[in-house]
Amino acid sequence: MNDPFVVVGADAAGLSAASKFRREAPDREVVVFEKGRWISYAYCGMPYFIAGYVDRMSNLLSLSPGEVDERGIDLRRESTVVAVDPDAKRVTVETAAGERFEQSYGDLLVATGARADPGPFDVRGLDGAFTLHDMDAAAAIDAYVADPDAYDPDRADVSAVDRDRVERNAAMSAPETAAVVGGGYVGVEVAEALSERGLEVTVFHRSGHLLRPFGETVGNRVEEALESEGVTVRTDAPVEALGGDDRIEAVEIGGDDDGDPERVPVDMAVVGVGIRPNTDLLDGTGVDLGPGGAVRVDDRGRTSLPDVYAAGDCATARHAVTGEPDWLPLGLTANRAGRAIGATVAGDPTPVGDIAGTAAVKAFDAEAARVGILDREEAEAAGFDPVSETVTAGSRSGYYPGAAETDVTLVADRDTGRLLGGTIVGTDRAAVRIDTLATAIEADMTVSEVERLDLAYAPPFSPVWDPILVAAKVLNGALEG
Amino acid sequence: MNDPFVVVGADAAGLSAASKFRREAPDREVVVFEKGRWISYAYCGMPYFIAGYVDRMSNLLSLSPGEVDERGIDLRRESTVVAVDPDAKRVTVETAAGERFEQSYGDLLVATGARADPGPFDVRGLDGAFTLHDMDAAAAIDAYVADPDAYDPDRADVSAVDRDRVERNAAMSAPETAAVVGGGYVGVEVAEALSERGLEVTVFHRSGHLLRPFGETVGNRVEEALESEGVTVRTDAPVEALGGDDRIEAVEIGGDDDGDPERVPVDMAVVGVGIRPNTDLLDGTGVDLGPGGAVRVDDRGRTSLPDVYAAGDCATARHAVTGEPDWLPLGLTANRAGRAIGATVAGDPTPVGDIAGTAAVKAFDAEAARVGILDREEAEAAGFDPVSETVTAGSRSGYYPGAAETDVTLVADRDTGRLLGGTIVGTDRAAVRIDTLATAIEADMTVSEVERLDLAYAPPFSPVWDPILVAAKVLNGALEG
Numbered sequence: 001m002n003d004p005f006v007v008v009g010a011d012a013a014g015l016s017a018a019s020k021f022r023r024e025a026p027d028r029e030v031v032v033f034e035k036g037r038w039i040s041y042a043y044c045g046m047p048y049f050i051a052g053y054v055d056r057m058s059n060l061l062s063l064s065p066g067e068v069d070e071r072g073i074d075l076r077r078e079s080t081v082v083a084v085d086p087d088a089k090r091v092t093v094e095t096a097a098g099e100r101f102e103q104s105y106g107d108l109l110v111a112t113g114a115r116a117d118p119g120p121f122d123v124r125g126l127d128g129a130f131t132l133h134d135m136d137a138a139a140a141i142d143a144y145v146a147d148p149d150a151y152d153p154d155r156a157d158v159s160a161v162d163r164d165r166v167e168r169n170a171a172m173s174a175p176e177t178a179a180v181v182g183g184g185y186v187g188v189e190v191a192e193a194l195s196e197r198g199l200e201v202t203v204f205h206r207s208g209h210l211l212r213p214f215g216e217t218v219g220n221r222v223e224e225a226l227e228s229e230g231v232t233v234r235t236d237a238p239v240e241a242l243g244g245d246d247r248i249e250a251v252e253i254g255g256d257d258d259g260d261p262e263r264v265p266v267d268m269a270v271v272g273v274g275i276r277p278n279t280d281l282l283d284g285t286g287v288d289l290g291p292g293g294a295v296r297v298d299d300r301g302r303t304s305l306p307d308v309y310a311a312g313d314c315a316t317a318r319h320a321v322t323g324e325p326d327w328l329p330l331g332l333t334a335n336r337a338g339r340a341i342g343a344t345v346a347g348d349p350t351p352v353g354d355i356a357g358t359a360a361v362k363a364f365d366a367e368a369a370r371v372g373i374l375d376r377e378e379a380e381a382a383g384f385d386p387v388s389e390t391v392t393a394g395s396r397s398g399y400y401p402g403a404a405e406t407d408v409t410l411v412a413d414r415d416t417g418r419l420l421g422g423t424i425v426g427t428d429r430a431a432v433r434i435d436t437l438a439t440a441i442e443a444d445m446t447v448s449e450v451e452r453l454d455l456a457y458a459p460p461f462s463p464v465w466d467p468i469l470v471a472a473k474v475l476n477g478a479l480e481g
Numbered sequence: 482m483n484d485p486f487v488v489v490g491a492d493a494a495g496l497s498a499a500s501k502f503r504r505e506a507p508d509r510e511v512v513v514f515e516k517g518r519w520i521s522y523a524y525c526g527m528p529y530f531i532a533g534y535v536d537r538m539s540n541l542l543s544l545s546p547g548e549v550d551e552r553g554i555d556l557r558r559e560s561t562v563v564a565v566d567p568d569a570k571r572v573t574v575e576t577a578a579g580e581r582f583e584q585s586y587g588d589l590l591v592a593t594g595a596r597a598d599p600g601p602f603d604v605r606g607l608d609g610a611f612t613l614h615d616m617d618a619a620a621a622i623d624a625y626v627a628d629p630d631a632y633d634p635d636r637a638d639v640s641a642v643d644r645d646r647v648e649r650n651a652a653m654s655a656p657e658t659a660a661v662v663g664g665g666y667v668g669v670e671v672a673e674a675l676s677e678r679g680l681e682v683t684v685f686h687r688s689g690h691l692l693r694p695f696g697e698t699v700g701n702r703v704e705e706a707l708e709s710e711g712v713t714v715r716t717d718a719p720v721e722a723l724g725g726d727d728r729i730e731a732v733e734i735g736g737d738d739d740g741d742p743e744r745v746p747v748d749m750a751v752v753g754v755g756i757r758p759n760t761d762l763l764d765g766t767g768v769d770l771g772p773g774g775a776v777r778v779d780d781r782g783r784t785s786l787p788d789v790y791a792a793g794d795c796a797t798a799r800h801a802v803t804g805e806p807d808w809l810p811l812g813l814t815a816n817r818a819g820r821a822i823g824a825t826v827a828g829d830p831t832p833v834g835d836i837a838g839t840a841a842v843k844a845f846d847a848e849a850a851r852v853g854i855l856d857r858e859e860a861e862a863a864g865f866d867p868v869s870e871t872v873t874a875g876s877r878s879g880y881y882p883g884a885a886e887t888d889v890t891l892v893a894d895r896d897t898g899r900l901l902g903g904t905i906v907g908t909d910r911a912a913v914r915i916d917t918l919a920t921a922i923e924a925d926m927t928v929s930e931v932e933r934l935d936l937a938y939a940p941p942f943s944p945v946w947d948p949i950l951v952a953a954k955v956l957n958g959a960l961e962g
Contacts, residue, residue, distance in 0.1 A: 012945070045880055045940050059880035320935070331945045332938045353933035360939035369937050399526055399540035432910050432943065435917040435936045442934055443924030452834035453923055454801070455916045456850050457813045458841035459526050462913065464493070464812045 004074075005345050006091060006105035008081045008281065010034035011041070012331060013312030013338035014111035015063060018073045020342030028346070030073055031103065033093055035080035037160035038135050039065060044331055046138040047189035049155075050145070051196040057139060058157045081281050084108065086305040091281075107307045107345045110295060111338060112278035114313035114329050119273040121181075121242050128175060128248040128268045132186060133275060136162040143170035144268065145197045172247070175199060175267030179251045181239045183210035185361040186272035188222060191231050192364055194270070202232040202264065204239045204251060211361065214370045217390050217407050218425045225366035242269055275329065277314040290316040292327030301341040301352045309345070311337035311352065320354040320442045321373045321420055322382040328357050357421075358438045360431040369434035372421025372441045374411055379421075385414040389475040393467035395428035397459035404428035408471035410437075410447065417446035417479055422471070429461065436468055447476045485510035485555075486826050487572060487586035489562045489762065491520035493812060494793030494819035495592035496544060499554045501823030509827070511554055512584065514574055516561035518641035519616050520546060525812055527619040528670035530636075531626070532677040538620060539638045562762050565589065567786040572762075588788045588826045591776060592819060593759035595794035595810050600754040602662075602723050609656060609729040609749045613667060614756060617643040622751065624651035626678045653728070656680060656748030660732045662720045664691035666842040667753035669703060672712050673845055675751070683713040683745065685720045685732065692842065695851045698871050698888050699906045706847035723750055756810065758795040771797040773808035782822040782833045790826070792818035792833065801835040801923045802854045802901055803863040809838050838902070839919045841912040850915035853902025853922045855892055860902075866895040870956040874948035876909035878940035885909035889952035891918075891928065898927035898960055903952070910942065917949055928957045 005021055007014045010032050018030045040063040048054050068075045078096035085091070090104045116131035123129045130141050139156040143166045146152075151170040156163075176199060180191045183205030195201045203210070203226065209219030210226075210233065223233045234253075240261065243250035248269050253262040277294040279287075288304040290296035295303050295310035299318060303310050313329035317337065337352040344350050360369040373379045379386035388411045396403035406426030412419050422437040424430050440450050451472035457464050465473070486502055488495045491513050499511045521544040529535050549556045559577035566572070571585045597612035604610045611622050620637040624647045627633075632651040637644075657680060661672045664686030676682045684691070684707065690700030691707075691714065704714045715734075721742065724731035729750050734743040758775040760768075769785035771777035776784050776791035780799060784791050793815035797806035818833040825831050841850040854860045860867035869892045877884035887907030893900050903918040905911050921931050932953035938945050946954070 042878060042880065042940070044938070045878060048881060048940055053882055054880050330938065332935065332950075335945050336933065351933070354935065356935040358935045358937045360937040360942055362939065362941045367942065369939075371935075371937075397523060397526060399523065399535050400529060401534055429910050429913050431937060431939065431941075432913055433916065435914065435934070435947070435949075436920050438935055438937065439917050439920040439924070439926075442930070443920070443926065445920075445924065449923070452817065452832070453916070454813065454835065454837040454839045454852075454919055456839045456841040456852075456912060456919065457525070457811065458843065458850075458912065459523070459529055460843045460912075461841055461848065464816050466916070468916075469813075 003089065003104045003106035004029035004031050005107050005109070006103060007032040007109045007111060008091070009111035009113055009312070010039035010068070010075060010077070011111065011113055011312065012334035014109065015040050015068065016335045016338030017109050017111065017311065017342035019071055020339045021346045022072050024343055024346035024348060032073055032075045033079040033081050034075065034077045037077055039063065039068065039075065039077065041135050046132060046135070047186070047193045049138055050142050050190065051193035055155065056157050057135065057155060057161065060135070061158065084281055084285055084308070086285050086308060089307065105307070107309065109341055110282065110303070110308065110310040110314060111312045112281065112314045114275040114277050117274040117276045118271055120240070121271055123271055126242055126244055126248050127172060127246055129242050130270050132190060132270055132272060135160070136165060139166050140169045141270065144172060145175065145194065145199065146170060147174040148172070177266045178202070178268040178270065179204055179239070179264065179266040181251065181269055181271040182273040183233070183235070184272055185211060185359070188226070188361055188363050190270045190272060191226055192362070195229060195231050199268070202234060202266070204237045204253065205233070205235045206238040208235050210235070211368065213359070213374070214368055215374050215409055215423050217409050218368045218370065218423045221407060221425045222363045222366055222368055225363040229364045275313070277327070277329070279314055290325040290327065294327040296325055297352070299351050300344050300349060301337050309341045311341055317352065317355040320356045324382070326355065326357070328355055330359060354442065356438045356441050358434060360434060362431070365427045366425060367427065367431035368423070368425040369431040370421070370423045371434050371438045372411070372419070374409070374421040374423065379411065384420055386411050386420060387414045387475065387478055389471060389478050391467065391471045391474050393465070393470040394463050395426055395430065395467065396461060397463045400459040402428060406430050406467040408467045410471045410475045412447045412475055412479060414479060417448055419445050419447055419450055424467070433468060447472050447479060451476050484570065484585045484587035485512050486588050486590070487584060488513040488590045488592060489572070490592035490594055490793070491515035491549070491556060491558070492522070492592065492594055492793065493815035495590065496521050496549065497816045497819030498590050498592065498792065498823035500552055501820045502827045503553050505824055505827035505829060513554055513556045514560040514562050515556065515558045518558055520544065520549065520556070520558065522616050527613060527616070528667070528674045530619055531623050531671065532674035536636065537638050538616065538636060538642065541616070542639065565762055565766055565789070567766050567789060570788065588790065590822055591763065591784070591789065591791040591795060592793045593762065593795045595756040595758050598755040598757045599752055601721070602752055604752055607723055607725055607729050608653060608727055610723050611751045613671060613751055613753060616641070617646060620647050621650045625653060625749065626656065626675065626680065627651060628655040629653070658747045659683070659749040659751065660685055660720070660745065660747040661751050661753065662732065663753040664714070664716070665753055666692060666840070669707070669842055669844050671751050671753060672707055676710060676712050680749070683715060685718045685734065686714070686716045687719040689716050691716070692849065694840070694855070695849055696855050696890055696904050698890050699849045699851065699904045702888060702906045703844045703847055703849055706844040710845045756794070758808070758810070760795055771806040771808065775808040777806055778833070780832050781825050781830060782818050790822045792822055798833065798836040801837045805863070807836065807838070809836055811840060835923065837919045837922050839915060841915060843912070846908045847906060848908065848912035849904070849906040850912040851902070851904040852915050852919045853892070853900070855890070855902040855904065860892065865901055867892050867901060868895045868956065868959055870952060870959050872948065872952045872955050874946070874951040875944050876907055876911065876948065877942060878944045881940040883909060887911050887948040889948045891952045891956045893928045893956055893960060895960060898929055900926050900928055900931055905948070914949060928953050928960060932957050
């Protein structure tokens with residue numbers, strides 16, 4: 001117990017763990033190694049910075065290195081953990097200064113996050129082509145989008161920023177057109193952001209509707225929301241290459257029926273086709289991996305290696321519907337698991353909590369959210385016989401100004417009536433309503449139980465029968481029929 | 482089974498029951514007696530009609546008599562059921578035309594609603610003094626508030642309206658000042674409505690904060706919201722009399738420490754001090770009554786009399802927290818119970834569902850909501866040892882424009898950690914968040930379970946730790962400490 005609690009990664013999971021541990025075990029040492037210069041930044045806020053809704057990059061930081069230090073946490077930035085020896089209980093660290101050393105641990109938390117998957121594209125080698133998974137990329141995109149004469153360097157007001165990269169991007173002529181490659185939620189948010197900055201934006205999506213994990217109803221309404229604000233959405237349009245020599249000139253779309261690929265000229269491309277968990281440091285340790293290649297953990301966040309925990313975007317979490325490990329890298333999951341592991345390591349065993357796959361996204365005025373298991377194949381693989389219904393219902397009493405059409409989809413198991421998942425999309429307080437379904441799912445409620453929930457009715461906020469109750473009523477009818 | 486299903490009352494509960502019964506048992510007769518001319522109107526919408534947010538009174542009607550007829554329901558308006566003979570299974574009906582007859586029933590539903598309790602005041606005898614519990618009162622208030630030259634008679638565009646009363650009120654000089662007597666939710670909504678119509682409004686409330694069932698935190702923030710829009714709120718100011726001869730001239734406030742009553746001149750008063758269940762027709766039947774003098778019913782809506790059901794504002798419902806009958810007359814409860822009883826009587830036994838005491842109210846930009854058991858004495862009477870915490874948290878990520886302070890209060894039982902109740906108040910999507918707590922309460926969740934809920938995080942809608950999660954974390958700390 002004399003060796004410190006070593007944390008790898010200084011973002012949501014890592015710093016939540018270190019902070020909680022520090023409060024609970026004030027006499028024990030905690031060391032956090034972070035490979036980069038940035039710590040504790042709001043990944044989810046980057047599109048809103050690019051959009052211009054947020055003026056200063058510093059607003060996206062939750063904690064400064066100084067504040068971490070004040071908490072009594074030994075934070076080492078630009079220090080990459082390159083290997084873990086679980087038998088000797090020590091890690092190997094390489095610093096940006098070229099130093100290499102070993103550090104013993106009592107307990108180890110791997111909170112290394114995930115990285116953007118660039119797909120088959122050479123994003124790094126092409127000016128005007130980006131992925132968006134770190135603050136330097138956000139700062140570079142923001143600078144690239146700006147007119148060289150009008151760029152305000154104070155927007156990237158954080159010392160950690162890669163200033164050379166920002167300046168180089170700021171100096172380039174401003175783009176007029178942009179391709180967003182991939183219509184997942186980063187793609188949708190970036191499309192809104194670039195459109196708000198005045199660009200002519202096209203989203204290219206491989207499959208038939210945007211936001212695959214949100215289902216077709218949501219995907220189609222989000223597509224409408226983007227189109228109504230001037231964004232072009234192209235579904236069934238897989239981008240196969242980025243064209244250009246030094247700077248991007250076009251995206252190339254896969255061949256149609258007669259086999260001809262299509263070349264669409266653009267001044268900019270943001271690729272958001274997926275992310276991958278960072279698990280390299282555990283290569284060779286024999287650690288169990290789970291879905292998505294993430295580190296498999298139990299209900300306390302423990303990996304298969306003794307005294308080694310994992311949390312955040314590099315780790316699995318147990319899904320409340322299936323009871324099985326799943327990989328759904330999201331902010332709350334990371335914060336919550338980190339905090340729980342900090343408590344556990346400090347001597348107060350705390351479950352990391354199940355996930356329900358709850359997620360929300362905004363596209364201009366449209367709010368969309370999802371929870372649980374929606375996909376038929378996924379539900380069947382988990383042993384369910386899914387039945388689904390979609391309704392359109394008002395968000396307020398019909399006579400009350402501002403009532404908006406809200407689409408709710410619910411999925412339940414035919415045999416047991418258990419609620420498996422749901423989505424909500426609309427323009428009036430739609431997204432937060434998903435929390436009702438998340439709670440019902442975590443409580444293993446049936447659709448009948450959901451139908452009888454005493455939800456709030458007040459004309460400005462909800463009709464007598466909340467859209468969720470309407471959907472439950474219809475799905476229950478289908479289950480009984 | 483040859484005798485019809487007789488329903489007394491043609492509003493939410495009664496018509497929900499008749500409609501559901503009609504669909505499920507198309508071959509059996511259903512007769513609905515309604516003492517007045519109005520049916521199926523949105524009681525909760527009346528303040529918004531008075532405010533001018535709703536242009537036409539007809540917008541507040543869910544169903545017209547013609548539509549009820551088309552559904553195959555035998556609707557008899559202006560037909561008062563004055564007595565029930567449960568042994569002979571028949572009711573006595575008096576019509577407005579002076580007819581009196583008996584009607585046999587196979588099953589009977591009492592859905593007679595509630596009426597405004599005028600308190601000690603002679604509201605009827607004084608022009609400019611009103612209660613607000615029916616559409617004729619709403620039409621009269623709307624006409625009274627208008628300038629005689631500017632009143633648009635098309636606003637009260639429903640044939641059932643008491644035209645003489647409307648015209649008489651429209652002809653009176655427009656009031657400039659108004660007293661709202663009682664700071665419950667009708668009082669708060671009417672204060673907003675009259676203020677929107679340009680009146681100088683004072684709310685007089687007997688106790689120390691508005692909205693007693695919502696607790697002090699909500700009451701105080703709603704008071705601030707009203708005051709910031711120019712409404713004067715006077716708490717600890719019990720109105721003891723309305724002054725004036727033919728037309729109201731003042732309200733009289735109870736004496737202060739030196740015993741002098743205070744007289745506040747006003748041109749108008751709306752009294753909202755409470756409502757009472759309409760149960761007169763059951764006098765002498767020996768039916769069991771419950772809390773508030775409402776008709777006590779079981780989980781299928783059955784009264785203590787054979788084949789006699791009750792639903793809506795005249796009936797009790799089982800509270801999800803205590804498991805005991807309670808009287809919380811609200812719209813969803815009425816609709817849901819009516820619908821369930823319609824199904825049960827048609828041969829498909831259906832529970833009416835528990836209530837959680839979920840309610841929401843708007844005061845200008847402020848949204849407030851409550852659920853469960855909040856009151857310490859009430860919790861103790863139900864055998865709980867209540868512990869409560871209130872937090873203020875952001876409604877969105879701090880950097881996202883529009884983030885607003887949201888106050889959440891949670892109450893839990895010390896021994897079991899079970900969530901007993903909660904309130905939420907704020908200006909950004911605050912009210913609908915109560916549904917998360919309502920769902921948690923109906924699922925008998927503990928505060929630990931609430932703390933680990935996977936609620937949606939997206940910067941425009943919610944911070945990483947939703948205000949509910951922040952509150953659960955703090956209350957859980959208090960429970961463990």
